[in-house]
Amino acid sequence: MTHQSSLAAPAGCRDAPVLKQRGQHEVFCGLTGIIWLHRKMQDAFFLVVGSRTCAHLLQSAAGVMIFAEPRFGTAILEETDLAGLADAQDELEREVDRLLARRSDIRQLFLVGSCPSEVIKLDLSRAAERLSARHAPKVRVLNYSGSGIETTFTEGEDACLASMVPALPETRDRQLMLVGALPDVVEDQALDLLQKLGIDRVTVLPARTANKEVAVGPETVFALTQPFLGATHSALERRGARHIPAPFPFGEEGTTRWLSAVAHEFGVDKERFESVTDAPRARARRAVAKATETLNGKSVFLFPDSQLEIPLARFLTRECGMTAVEIGAPYIHKSVVGPDMDLLSQGPTISEGQDVDLQLDRCRAAQPDLTVCGLGLANPLEAEGLATKWAIELVFTPVHFYEQAGDLAGLFSRPLHRRQLLMKSEDIGDPATPGAIPDPAPASGGRS
Amino acid sequence: MKLSVWTYEGPPHVGALRVATAMKGLHYVLHAPQGDTYADLLFTMIERRNHRPPVTYTTFQARDLGSDTANLFRTACQEAHARFQPEAMIVGASCTAELIQDDPGGMAETMGLPIPVIPLELPSYQRKENYGADETFFQIVRALARPVARTGPITCNLIGPTALGFRHRDDITEVTALLSDLGVEVNVTAPYGATPGDLKRLGAAHFNVLMYPETGEAACRWMERELGQPFTRTVPIGVGATRDFAAEVAKLTGLEATLDTSRLRQPWYSASVDSTYLTGKRVFIFGAGTQVAAAARIARDEMGFEVVGMGCYNREMARPIRALARDYGVEALISDDYLDVEARIEELAPELILGTQMERHTAKRLGIPCAVISAPVHVQDFPARYSPQMGIEGANVIFDTWVHPLVMGLEEHLLAMFREDFEFHDAAGASHHGHKATPRPESAGRTTPASGPSDPEPAPAADGAATWLEEAERELRKVPFFVRGKARRNTETFAAERGLSQISIDTLYEAKSHYAR
Numbered sequence: 016m017t018h019q020s021s022l023a024a025p026a027g028c029r030d031a032p033v034l035k036q037r038g039q040h041e042v043f044c045g046l047t048g049i050i051w052l053h054r055k056m057q058d059a060f061f062l063v064v065g066s067r068t069c070a071h072l073l074q075s076a077a078g079v080m081i082f083a084e085p086r087f088g089t090a091i092l093e094e095t096d097l098a099g100l101a102d103a104q105d106e107l108e109r110e111v112d113r114l115l116a117r118r119s120d121i122r123q124l125f126l127v128g129s130c131p132s133e134v135i136k137l138d139l140s141r142a143a144e145r146l147s148a149r150h151a152p153k154v155r156v157l158n159y160s161g162s163g164i165e166t167t168f169t170e171g172e173d174a175c176l177a178s179m180v181p182a183l184p185e186t187r188d189r190q191l192m193l194v195g196a197l198p199d200v201v202e203d204q205a206l207d208l209l210q211k212l213g214i215d216r217v218t219v220l221p222a223r224t225a226n227k228e229v230a231v232g233p234e235t236v237f238a239l240t241q242p243f244l245g246a247t248h249s250a251l252e253r254r255g256a257r258h259i260p261a262p263f264p265f266g267e268e269g270t271t272r273w274l275s276a277v278a279h280e281f282g283v284d285k286e287r288f289e290s291v292t293d294a295p296r297a298r299a300r301r302a303v304a305k306a307t308e309t310l311n312g313k314s315v316f317l318f319p320d321s322q323l324e325i326p327l328a329r330f331l332t333r334e335c336g337m338t339a340v341e342i343g344a345p346y347i348h349k350s351v352v353g354p355d356m357d358l359l360s361q362g363p364t365i366s367e368g369q370d371v372d373l374q375l376d377r378c379r380a381a382q383p384d385l386t387v388c389g390l391g392l393a394n395p396l397e398a399e400g401l402a403t404k405w406a407i408e409l410v411f412t413p414v415h416f417y418e419q420a421g422d423l424a425g426l427f428s429r430p431l432h433r434r435q436l437l438m439k440s441e442d443i444g445d446p447a448t449p450g451a452i453p454d455p456a457p458a459s460g461g462r463s
Numbered sequence: 464m465k466l467s468v469w470t471y472e473g474p475p476h477v478g479a480l481r482v483a484t485a486m487k488g489l490h491y492v493l494h495a496p497q498g499d500t501y502a503d504l505l506f507t508m509i510e511r512r513n514h515r516p517p518v519t520y521t522t523f524q525a526r527d528l529g530s531d532t533a534n535l536f537r538t539a540c541q542e543a544h545a546r547f548q549p550e551a552m553i554v555g556a557s558c559t560a561e562l563i564q565d566d567p568g569g570m571a572e573t574m575g576l577p578i579p580v581i582p583l584e585l586p587s588y589q590r591k592e593n594y595g596a597d598e599t600f601f602q603i604v605r606a607l608a609r610p611v612a613r614t615g616p617i618t619c620n621l622i623g624p625t626a627l628g629f630r631h632r633d634d635i636t637e638v639t640a641l642l643s644d645l646g647v648e649v650n651v652t653a654p655y656g657a658t659p660g661d662l663k664r665l666g667a668a669h670f671n672v673l674m675y676p677e678t679g680e681a682a683c684r685w686m687e688r689e690l691g692q693p694f695t696r697t698v699p700i701g702v703g704a705t706r707d708f709a710a711e712v713a714k715l716t717g718l719e720a721t722l723d724t725s726r727l728r729q730p731w732y733s734a735s736v737d738s739t740y741l742t743g744k745r746v747f748i749f750g751a752g753t754q755v756a757a758a759a760r761i762a763r764d765e766m767g768f769e770v771v772g773m774g775c776y777n778r779e780m781a782r783p784i785r786a787l788a789r790d791y792g793v794e795a796l797i798s799d800d801y802l803d804v805e806a807r808i809e810e811l812a813p814e815l816i817l818g819t820q821m822e823r824h825t826a827k828r829l830g831i832p833c834a835v836i837s838a839p840v841h842v843q844d845f846p847a848r849y850s851p852q853m854g855i856e857g858a859n860v861i862f863d864t865w866v867h868p869l870v871m872g873l874e875e876h877l878l879a880m881f882r883e884d885f886e887f888h889d890a891a892g893a894s895h896h897g898h899k900a901t902p903r904p905e906s907a908g909r910t911t912p913a914s915g916p917s918d919p920e921p922a923p924a925a926d927g928a929a930t931w932l933e934e935a936e937r938e939l940r941k942v943p944f945f946v947r948g949k950a951r952r953n954t955e956t957f958a959a960e961r962g963l964s965q966i967s968i969d970t971l972y973e974a975k976s977h978y979a980r
Contacts, residue, residue: 037522038522038539038542039500039519039520039521039522039539040497040500040520040522041500041503042497042498042500043498043500043501044496044497044498044499044501045498046498047501062466064464066474066558066559066587066588067470067472067473067474067558067587067591068473068474068476068477068499068557068558068559068587070467070468070470071470071473071474071477071502072498072499072501074468074469074470075501075502075504075505076501079824081468081469082469082821082824082827082828085468087468088466088467088468089466089467089468090464090465090466090467091464091465091466091467092464092588093464093465093588094586094588094589096464097562097588103464106464107464109464110464110465110466113466114466130496130498130558130559131558131559131562133525134528134559134562134563135562162496162498162525163496163497163498163499163559164496164497164523164524164525164528164559165524165525167497167498372542372546389504390503390504390507390508391500391501391503391504391507391515392507392515393507394507394508394511394512394513395507395512395513395514395515397513398513398514443513445512445513445514446510446511446512446513446845446847447510447511447512447513447626447632448632448656449632449633449635449636449639449652449655449656450635450636450639
């Protein structure tokens with residue numbers, strides 16, 4: 016294939032009108048990003064300054080991880096903290112001192128703002144500065160906001176990475192920076208492909224540990240591996256780095272186009288590109304083909320969740336033969352997902368933001384074959400007879416690049432396959448109804 | 464500020480959500496920022512409800528702060544009313560909205576909606592989930608229940624079961640059957656399954672059954688005062704408590720205390736010789752106060768365990784639990800910090816833990832058998848099968864559940880007799896569930912007793928304490944592993960009190976006889 020030129024597809028939906036609504040958003044706040052960020056950054060601790068609600072959210076979202084001595088916690092604001100702000104700064108310092116004394120493995124501490132801490136205007140950047148001075152050089156303290164009033168779900172990662180960028184050391188080296196937290200196995204595959212293409216100087220943000228020197232400068236070019244990194248994108252540009260626009264590396268085509276954009280930037284010749292990518296491309300195509308039998312010709316409706324919706328819709332429509340009815344995203348950064356929008360054919364409603372009741376009305380009217388939505392909507396929609404795919408799994412499962420293309424398609428085909436397997440049942444009632452259970456012990460006579 | 468990783472209870476508005484979701488025909492408009500909808504998935508995923516919780520979140524954002532949030536709230540109320548056509552609404556603020564000081568109650572009042580709109584004041588920075596549920600239900604009852612004529616036949620209300628309650632669904636079924644045997648029909652069960660219209664009929668019942676004090680007591684007290692309805696004080700969890708409950712109902716109604724015990728198997732199971740090995744098993748109990756109190760009675764009087772510690776996380780129950788602990792001769796632990804609970808468990812080294820989801824994980828870490836008796840719980844404790852805690856069937860369920868994680872009697876003997884055997888050794892664990900056989904590592908055992916890789920014990924005593932002689936250490940390893948931690952600590956305390964610098968086999972047995980008393 017030729018580099019870059021194929022990106023300018025004519026019939027894309029970059030300029031399609033966007034349906035913007037507001038109202039109730041059925042989404043997570045940015046604090047949820049901590050769940051995967053703390054797994055990725057092995058010597059970082061995320062300290063949320065928030066309420067009991069924030070702690071309860073993290074606990075609900077983290078599931079069993081909470082029991083494995085996780086590197087995050089919530090400093091829960093109490094009534095006394097709301098009274099005077101100077102006091103809150105001292106309280107925070109005391110909690111941080113205790114935390115760092117107990118956890119000597121911590122090298123980076125993120126103070127994470129929440130709705131309550133933002134509303135009472137607790138100055139976490141000042142707290143971070145003071146604490147950084149106090150615990151330097153061993154621990155660096157940064158701050159960002161993961162509050163629901165400012166961030167939606169994956170934007171928490173964006174805010175976190177963007178907070179790291181101004182603190183990165185300066186370099187004048189020509190280098191490629193991969194931006195976005197990927198599962199280790201996926202990151203290794205990406206680095207391996209880039210190395211085979213002859214691109215050697217590659218750094219990753221976020222690095223697995225703070226000791227890994229990640230630097231940035233005017234000779235840095237960066238490629239995003241996640242579409243929700245708008246603020247990090249801007250922060251890197253402010254440091255003089257240049258973005259390589261590309262579709263996101265989902266599926267065979269997305270991965271090839273992403274790699275191709277990077278290869279073009281580094282002057283990799285066509286032969287080398289093909290010799291490196293031909294075999295994994297063929298593998299990915301074969302793997303996707305299996306899931307496609309179930310997905311081909313089916314319609315899909317995507318509720319807003321993670322900003323992965325546009326690139327995923329591109330993969331589902333172009334590589335899996337699906338038709339998109341509506342593609343909802345919490346935010347649409349055209350400078351980031353523009354190349355994916357160029358590849359999406361016109362037709363589906365593109366929506367930004369949400370009024371969940373109106374969106375549910377549209378979804379019910381469309382009766383899509385598959386609905387991609389959050390956990391709060393999935394079971395209720397299943398009970399109405401719609402097949403659903405939980406969106407959160409797309410963030411927690413390795414789905415990027417060639418080797419995961421089949422798994423990615425499989426995530427969407429599995430719910431449809433399952434519906435085929437289970438007999439259509441008249442017995443699906445409300446599990447929460449008492450008395451629906453027959454006598455537990457009919458053998459012993461039961462009761463009248 | 465208090466650093467926290469795990470919380471036993473959510474914020475109070477989650478309690479209000481539990482009441483709203485339990486009911487039908489009621490809608491909750493919650494002034495809250497984006498993201499607070501996470502609570503929906505507790506109901507759709509953990510409880511696997513097939514509908515969205517009846518809640519509208521106003522979803523205000525940073526750019527709305529200032530003037531616009533009040534408007535957002537009004538619009539949300541109007542739209543929720545138009546769309547869902549509820550019989551009544553409750554309105555309130557989440558923790559963030561509490562800080563911006565819009566007044567949901569006041570605003571809703573001025574809107575002139577044609578249905579009752581009940582304002583909630585839930586102090587998010589002082590109180591928690593159970594309080595939220597109790598207070599919300601109380602406010603709804605206060606707003607809707609009115610004195611009405613009593614029903615002809617003797618009826619009662621079941622008060623307290625909510626959405627996301629531990630086994631509430633099946634307890635309702637079981638208690639309804641229990642009352643039916645006693646000749647009492649149920650007037651209204653609330654909040655679970657009730658509509659606002661049903662709550663208007665609460666006063667028709669002759670008395671109330673307070674199933675769960677944590678979530679129904681305020682409403683019961685109000686109904687006692689305003690509607691003249693007495694309420695039951697006994698929670699029928701366990702055989703003894705179920706009998707007491709029947710007697711209490713008989714006293715309230717003048718009916719005879721008849722119990723159909725044809726399906727009651729727990730007492731015979733507990734009396735059968737196979738259960739002899741349960742005698743004196745040391746058990747630690749933690750959870751919500753009501754469940755802890757019930758479990759303690761069952762443990763001691765119906766299973767023959769020794770209760771070595773108990774506690775609860777909800778301060779509202781601190782007083783009764785402290786009093787109960789005194790009766791049992793143990794110290795109560797009132798704490799919502801799971802690290803405190805873990806420390807107490809380590810100190811007491813029980814053979815069985817009865818607790819919440821959190822204690823299940825603590826138990827797993829410490830290698831101690833555990834059964835769940837109280838919320839918070841995970842999805843597996845909202846089972847498909849019939850599994851009440853209350854009444855006759857509840858007693859059967861509890862027997863199975865508690866005995867299940869323990870090593871069976873025969874297995875225990877095998878472990879003791881063949882502890883040097885390649886299959887029955889310490890590292891093989893205390894449970895026969897979820898583990899494959901772990902062969903004893905070659906290097907561990909006789910020659911390197913103190914620090915073999917299979918040794919799960921704490922390192923030898925810290926500086927200043929007595930050191931273990933090798934033969935004493937070896938002898939200690941012959942003590943069954945589930946009491947070895949305690950034996951080690953007792954011996955070390957014994958040695959320290961006597962200023963001994965070394966622990967020999969004699970010291971070990973001196974200590975044993977000293978503590979045996």
